[in-house]
Amino acid sequence: MSVFGVKILQQGNLSEGIYLRHYYHLPFEMLNNAFRIHSINIVTNVSPDIDYEDNTEGKSQKRQLKKQSITFVPADTPYYANWNQTMSYLSLNFDPIILKQKLNDIVKGDTVELLPHFSYSDPLISSIFQALQQELLNPGLCGQLYIDSLLQTFYIHLLRNYCVQKPIQISPGSFSKTILNQVIDYIQANLHQNLTLTELAAIAKFSPNYFATQFKKYIGITPHQYLIGQRVAKAKKLLLKGKLTLAEIAIKVGFADQSHLIRHFRKAMGVTPKKFLLKQ
Numbered sequence: 001m002s003v004f005g006v007k008i009l010q011q012g013n014l015s016e017g018i019y020l021r022h023y024y025h026l027p028f029e030m031l032n033n034a035f036r037i038h039s040i041n042i043v044t045n046v047s048p049d050i051d052y053e054d055n056t057e058g059k060s061q062k063r064q065l066k067k068q069s070i071t072f073v074p075a076d077t078p079y080y081a082n083w084n085q086t087m088s089y090l091s092l093n094f095d096p097i098i099l100k101q102k103l104n105d106i107v108k109g110d111t112v113e114l115l116p117h118f119s120y121s122d123p124l125i126s127s128i129f130q131a132l133q134q135e136l137l138n139p140g141l142c143g144q145l146y147i148d149s150l151l152q153t154f155y156i157h158l159l160r161n162y163c164v165q166k167p168i169q170i171s172p173g174s175f176s177k178t179i180l181n182q183v184i185d186y187i188q189a190n191l192h193q194n195l196t197l198t199e200l201a202a203i204a205k206f207s208p209n210y211f212a213t214q215f216k217k218y219i220g221i222t223p224h225q226y227l228i229g230q231r232v233a234k235a236k237k238l239l240l241k242g243k244l245t246l247a248e249i250a251i252k253v254g255f256a257d258q259s260h261l262i263r264h265f266r267k268a269m270g271v272t273p274k275k276f277l278l279k280q
Contacts, residue, residue, distance in 0.1 A: 017095030
């Protein structure tokens with residue numbers, strides 16, 4: 001889709017009120033505007049001799065724009081920019097109400113505010129954006145749980161580096177061994193389902209962010225990593241019984257197909273399922 005020199009190369013809905021779009025943009029002058037959404041952009045391709053200038057809240061500045069440059073434009077921030085070369089960039093857009101809810105799941109109070117930042121370099125955000133983009137292009141096993149885990153890391157990183165208030169107190173609640181066992185029992189009973197972080201957090205009756213943090217604190221790995229490990233463990237038991245084909249085992253334990261099972265089995269066990277059986 002192309003509008004006024006802008007072409008959308010890719011777009012997808014990551015979660016409620018959260019979207020990822022990949023834009024190709026011709027030379028452009030963006031008049032003073034204030035968007036109703038939070039926009040976090042990372043340059044994916046740009047000419048090294050581009051002339052780029054922006055003006056935010058009355059402050060005009062020429063900037064060196066290069067690949068992986070990151071810009072944070074909070075909602076309702078007056079913003080003007082112009083550039084003289086084509087460029088492409090990934091844009092992560094948040095409904096302000098949704099982002100506020102996500103951040104307040106981690107810290108108390110309503111004072112958390114995303115600040116404007118321009119032409120920054122941040123390897124962690126770059127890697128998260130790339131992983132999200134790849135998941136939209138080629139959805140994999142436990143896709144939504146994987147996306148939720150990436151976004152949860154992103155929220156905490158925002159709080160620690162790009163917001164007015166840094167996380168100083170976790171939201172109230174008592175995450176206990178009993179609650180953990182309830183979640184583990186649910187995972188074991190539903191390995192074949194496409195489990196999400198939100199679904200697992202609902203079992204524990206906590207927000208997804210708080211749940212993921214406490215789960216890793218108790219177990220030592222993320223919910224997504226634990227889920228994959230349990231699927232591999234169950235696949236190993238079924239292999240030893242010898243009653244099902246590899247393709248049947250893959251579906252029974254929640255892998256998308258046989259190739260997904262082989263890939264994760266080899267990563268966890270160091271050998272393919274076939275070689276594993278030969279060693280028994």
